[in-house]
Amino acid sequence: MSILIDSSSNVMVQGVTGGEGKFHSRQMKQYGTNVVAGVTPGKGGSEAVGVPVYNSVKEASSNHEVDVSVIFVPAKFAKDAILESVDNGVDLVVCITENIPVHDMSEVYHYVMNYTNSQLIGPNCPGVISPGASKVGILPGDVFEEGNIGIVSRSGTLTYEISSELTDNGLGQSTVVGIGGDQIVGTNFVDVLDDFDDDPETELIVLVGEIGGSEEERAAEYIEENLTTPAVGYIAGFSAPKGKRMGHAGAIVSGEQGTAETKAKVLEEQGIPVGRSPSELADLAARAMGS
């Protein structure tokens, strides 16, 4: 068991003929993901990484069963690509693309939430992996291992760091979800938390956050009120100066709000231990798993 994706998920790649799209489609296939089709307008009828390429999502989804779409198109076409997938009824859309205008995402977010039944993960995210079963996105497969920890994170590479620490300590993962570091993302912490709580295989949740906003605080309260699965946390940015945007559009401390210190405090008050470094987090997770 896992959440969002498993070995039966059929995956379509939007932007399959581009450099990144091609490289990561190949990596996904090698991992065992069922990549069934690709879409690049104008390249229909050709083939890439051993799968047929179509001009539109409509064509691809009428020739194949598609459960998940993963998007690698450039930022200025990303809104269009997301809408094309959700309008064609794709259940899960994972958008890897970064630097999408925040106004585009504001519109897309409200459209997807109000007018479709699809779920959007990202943008500016590493994707989702259910170790041993399927990966959708750009996560490096070999740092993950099958197991019982569910990870949800706002960051990409930091997620690999933490997963690798866990794997090295013999702690595998049920599913790892990178929700993305932008100000507006389709799926938030709380949306993933419920899925993990319902998944019998997930015994512990690892919440990986960073400075800025108040999603971590909301997630902590949500866990305390609604979840039976225990959780541990990590927050990046303890040493970040105020008022400076640390890479991610959302990662900025303004005034006393959104600091790592205040977030860690809120999490700990809700009974969620917080690691100060990835290796300390792994120790906390090991303790919580009773190993």
Place this chain on the structure above:
Amino acid sequence: MRLLEYQGRLLLKEAGITVPEGAVTESPEEAFRITSEQLNGKAVVKAQVPVGGRGKAGGIKIVDSPEEAREVSKSLLGSELKGEEISRLLLVEPVNIDREFYTSVLLDRGTKGPIVIFSVEGGVDIEEVAAETPEKIHKVRPDPIMGLQPYMIRELLYEAEIEDEVFKGFYGLVEKLFRAYQEYGATLVEINPVGLTKGGELLALDSKVKIDDDSRAMEEVKRVLPEGEERRDKTELERKAADAGLQYVELDGTIGVIGNGAGLVMATLDVLDQKGGQPANFLDVGGGADADLMAKAYEIVTEKEGLNGLFINIFGGITRCDEIAKGIVKALEEKEAELPLVVRLTGTNEKQGRKILEENGIHAAESLDEGADNIIEKSSN
């Protein structure tokens, strides 16, 4: 990016909003000339720094003659206001204002859509108004797809009890402000205060504008602003990095840091900090960095003075370790390393990357903790 007042003014003016007559300058002589020739001998001199509460801090002065404008400019230019150096002044004509109001449009992180705010309490900190007299703040939340509807503007203005004689003026102002928010891809457009003159004219007396760095309208924004002016809040190295497509933030320490992914770089800084090291910068090479970009990152980070070590921490995903290794080797070929260097490399194409480094005599650390310990030890020798 946050615009300075005089930059935001240009955008508001372009959007059809009336601002007082004025001009920006860097020299006391020009301040004299502007005051005597453009502003009828009197002016309000305003320090252009990206901080709030400038008036109370002494950054806004009223002058009654061109000579006084020159003297005041001389004392303000080059001085510091709330830690920010004053390099520019905006001089505007003093206007007789009858009443002051507040209005803004911002992108709300919670609802993920715009909020339009209007208040009869202008010229003061809106957060204070919200805390003390929340009933004086009126808000509407337009759907981001449908945009601001006429009834919403009416609702705001009726709630605020705006009189009939000036209703139309305010209606137009809010409409234009929302259009500016949309057309420039702003995350905040705020006019505080909006001045209402005895004659019923509405003026944007001060403003705060933030534009999304990824805005579709960035070209348009840059067209309206004078060239290179939009990044005066960054240091020289930060500007250089931005030109190269790198996210770089200058810090106070001595260990240079290069990593990929904002979260991982932040975690790297934290771990160094916790172990007693002092990071000199934040640098994220981003997703999918190639050898050239990596070499550029090396060049920028090592250009900062006073470094005594460099820590490169890469976890490959979309970024490939072999490209990173090639970039490090390339950078070292161009510029002989004088600094202790520790590389930590893992993830996509890790084997190829390690091989390239080893062929060039560089050993890569296996974990973040090991790498951080190594660089702290090497840099303190």
